[in-house]
Amino acid sequence: MPTPGMDGYVEPWRKPEHDDLAELARAFFTKEVLPHAERLEQQGHPDREHYRRAGELGLLGLSIPEEYGGGGGDFTHEAVLLHEQTLAGEGSLGIAVHSGIVTGYINEYGSEEQKQRWLPGLVSGELIGAIAITEPDGGSDVQAIRTKAIRDGDDYVVNGSKTFITNGILADLLVLAVKTDTSARAHGISLLICELTGDPEGFRRGRKIEKIGLHSNDTAELFFDDFRVPAANLLGTEGSGFIQMMQQLPQERLVIGVGAVAAMQRAVEMATAYAKERTAFGKPLLGHQNTRMVLADVATRTRVSRTFLDDCIQRHARGELDVATAAMAKLYLTEGQCEVVDRCLQIFGGYGYTTEYPISKMYADARVQKIYGGTNEIMKELISRVL
Numbered sequence: 399m400p401t402p403g404m405d406g407y408v409e410p411w412r413k414p415e416h417d418d419l420a421e422l423a424r425a426f427f428t429k430e431v432l433p434h435a436e437r438l439e440q441q442g443h444p445d446r447e448h449y450r451r452a453g454e455l456g457l458l459g460l461s462i463p464e465e466y467g468g469g470g471g472d473f474t475h476e477a478v479l480l481h482e483q484t485l486a487g488e489g490s491l492g493i494a495v496h497s498g499i500v501t502g503y504i505n506e507y508g509s510e511e512q513k514q515r516w517l518p519g520l521v522s523g524e525l526i527g528a529i530a531i532t533e534p535d536g537g538s539d540v541q542a543i544r545t546k547a548i549r550d551g552d553d554y555v556v557n558g559s560k561t562f563i564t565n566g567i568l569a570d571l572l573v574l575a576v577k578t579d580t581s582a583r584a585h586g587i588s589l590l591i592c593e594l595t596g597d598p599e600g601f602r603r604g605r606k607i608e609k610i611g612l613h614s615n616d617t618a619e620l621f622f623d624d625f626r627v628p629a630a631n632l633l634g635t636e637g638s639g640f641i642q643m644m645q646q647l648p649q650e651r652l653v654i655g656v657g658a659v660a661a662m663q664r665a666v667e668m669a670t671a672y673a674k675e676r677t678a679f680g681k682p683l684l685g686h687q688n689t690r691m692v693l694a695d696v697a698t699r700t701r702v703s704r705t706f707l708d709d710c711i712q713r714h715a716r717g718e719l720d721v722a723t724a725a726m727a728k729l730y731l732t733e734g735q736c737e738v739v740d741r742c743l744q745i746f747g748g749y750g751y752t753t754e755y756p757i758s759k760m761y762a763d764a765r766v767q768k769i770y771g772g773t774n775e776i777m778k779e780l781i782s783r784v785l
């Protein structure tokens with residue numbers, strides 16, 4: 399059933415193959431992962447087995463070329479998958495980072511040998527990917543990172559720490575932002591691929607960070623103490639890390655936007671259904687004018703957001719999504735998500751504040767969308783630069 403207010407709307411890029419993918423993804427999330435939701439929330443991280451199963455079904459690395467085991471598709475396929483995950487209410491698997499970000503870095507900047515070495519494992523779900531940029535001293539000022547990697551023979555010796563790393567507890571493969579030239583800012587940054595299986599010497603995972611939402615997805619601190627990474631694991635050339643991140647961040651922001659719109663759609667669906675069945679003062683909530691006005695507002699916001707998102711997805715598929723437009727998407731869509739989910743929660747009254755109703759979880763999960771991937775204040779800074 400379409401989201402109320404979106405009857406007849408079809409994403410302009412959508413083809414029958416996207417419908418098949420959506421069906422497969424929906425069945426996987428709802429039948430295979432969601433039945434474990436409560437346990438996963440308590441455990442604080444997803445099951446490895448679910449990554450493997452997603453890989454087996456062909457749901458990981460949808461935009462990675464087939465020669466590395468991927469789906470051979472493009473960003474539209476990743477967008478369908480992430481949309482279905484959020485729409486289903488599944489939040490344990492860090493696919494947005496694993497497939498939406500990490501595989502992209504390796505595919506874009508990796509040498510042929512690096513791609514053959516790591517992409518098949520990421521696509522099959524044998525390897526879980528993460529990306530570590532943020533440090534305890536600050537995340538917004540990426541150029542000021544302090545984790546350093548000093549060349550020693552055929553290795554880099556890494557010292558420093560990272561925090562708030564999504565998939566950090568389970569990650570086997572890490573895209574790590576380091577300073578290879580500590581005297582430089584942007585030009586001193588490089589990306590190293592770290593193999594973390596078995597927690598090698600010099601590497602330590604810190605505590606699992608307790609959050610107000612996203613309880614079933616792991617977020618961790620990572621520590622590097624004379625941790626040796628083969629120089630062959632450098633992604634691209636020394637000093638090109640900042641440019642690589644700037645090139646990849648628009649996709650990361652779009653990934654966040656996809657989740658934002660899916661959450662808006664889900665909230666509108668749930669609130670509309672509730673407003674039809676719950677009665678107050680002898681009639682359904684929908685019979686009260688204010689409820690109708692609120693639902694009309696959120697449905698409009700959601701549909702407008704969807705069309706802007708689709709425009710960005712099309713631009714990205716053509717390789718034309720610029721930094722400012724991606725920042726606008728991240729800003730507008732995540733502000734919209736928080737507002738829409740908040741207003742939908744209100745329609746549930748007291749039940750909206752109980753954990754029994756999923757809208758409360760959506761409210762807590764939404765908040766971080768305005769923070770990670772570059773805060774919304776930084777998005778405004780980026781947008782202002784093209785004005």
Ligand SMILES: Cc1cc2nc3c(=O)[nH]c(=O)nc-3n(C[C@H](O)[C@H](O)[C@H](O)COP(=O)(O)OP(=O)(O)OC[C@H]3O[C@@H](n4cnc5c(N)ncnc54)[C@H](O)[C@@H]3O)c2cc1C
Pocket residue numbers: 495529530531532533535536537538539561562563564565609612617766769770771772773774775776779
């Ligand atoms: C659940 C979660 C998952 C995350 N996953 C990852 C991950 O996988 N990998 C990763 O590397 N990071 C990750 N992050 C980190 C996230 O990207 C950072 O938290 C974010 O970039 C902000 O950095 P900070 O927390 O250090 O805040 P700060 O940089 O300390 O900012 C604090 C406040 O100051 C504002 N501010 C800073 N500079 C300016 C400015 N110039 N103008 C105006 N306002 C400014 C910010 O907008 C913010 O409101 C995650 C965070 C969370 C909470």
